[in-house]
Amino acid sequence: MKARQSKDVQKILANPEAARTLVRYIKQLQYSLSTKREITVGGKKYHLAKVITQEVNKS
Amino acid sequence: MNIALGSILLISLLAPGFILRLAYVRGASSKRAIQTALTIDTSLVNQIIFSAIPSLLIHLGSLFVIQQLGIIFRAEPDLYIIYKIIDGEGLLAPDEFEVIRMGLSSFALYNVVLIFLAYRVGKLFRRFVILTGLDLRNPFLRVNNDWYYVFENITEETYPQKRTLWFYMVSLFRAIFQFDKHKPERNFDLVYLEVLAKIDGREPVIYSGILEDFYLSKTTGLERIHMMAVYSRPYVLGESITTPELTDPEGESFRTTQDTDILIIPYSKISNIKVSYFSLDLVAAVEDTSKSPLG
DSSP states (O other), X not given: OBOOOOHHHHHHHTSHHHHHHHHHHHHHHHTSSOXXXXXXXXXXXXXXXXXXXXXXXXX | OOHHHHHHHHHHHHHHHHHHHHHHHOSTTOHHHHHHHHOSSOOHHHHIIIIIHHHHHHHHHHHHHHHHTHHHHSSOOOHHHHHHHXXXXXXXXXXXXXXXXXXXXXXXXXXHHHHHHHHHHHHHHHHHHHHHTHHHHOGGGOOSOHHHHHHTTOSGGGSOSSOOHHHHHHHHHHHHHTGGGGOOOOOOSEEEEEEEEOOTTSOOEXXXXXXXXXXXXXXXXXXXXXXXXXXXXXXXXXXXXXXXXXXXXXXXXXEEOTTOSEEEEEGGGEEEEEEEEEEEEEEEEOSOOSSOTTO
């Protein structure tokens, strides 16, 4: 099944370099104390915010 | 009397309930539920609950309607003959055979209409349950594969804390007219994964990237995941959030999979998945886009 992606995310993912940039911003946000950040990807400024994280252990 | 006729009649009478149940659990996000619905080797209690009781309710409702429309049908169904055929005891009298012969086409039409309605009601009930989150509160109503709930972040928080009668009425309206693809409101724009994978004979690796696709499985729940813009690094035993490699994404321990657009990881190789949901809101377009996508 297709994972949920907004139209903006789909546009970013269409450009591999912009996609990797987005993931790097996400990684920075993931391990910082902040939950929000303003980022610039693919020529547009976005507000990136972490909603929630959950961990699923297979065993 | 031949019990074959009774069996055929019984199956015909149970068919609407079974179709309703199948329509309810069947869907792209319900791989495991489908298997449960189609499994032959289920207990008698399951069969009664999932097929016989809905069938009974459907037939009771239909009989009421038919009795009210008796003028059109000109005659009420002879329940004694139906009982006699199913029971399989004793012989049918010639006039009873005549009643069966006369009512055969009406009974066939009755069953076709009921099966069609049962299918529509099953689908409607499925949409209503998904929209209201009743399946989260009641495992008996669970319609989706567990992994679908995880990747779509469907939890109790997805729905209003207090579900009023108005909420249920609006949801029913949305379910009937199929607004918004009958999905609950979402508050995230992408799913970011950190997957601990163990490939045979190699050190464990953590892959992090954006979830593109996921394939559900009838047996294991999840078959495989597809990720985009993937970074990979070796797993550090006992690592925590303070591990330097984690807090420095520019560090050398990160290896980008530059030459791969989509990374496919089979579920059998996955040990652990950390799922994060991010929102991305457009603030403004930047004028100079030619310099660097990094901003």
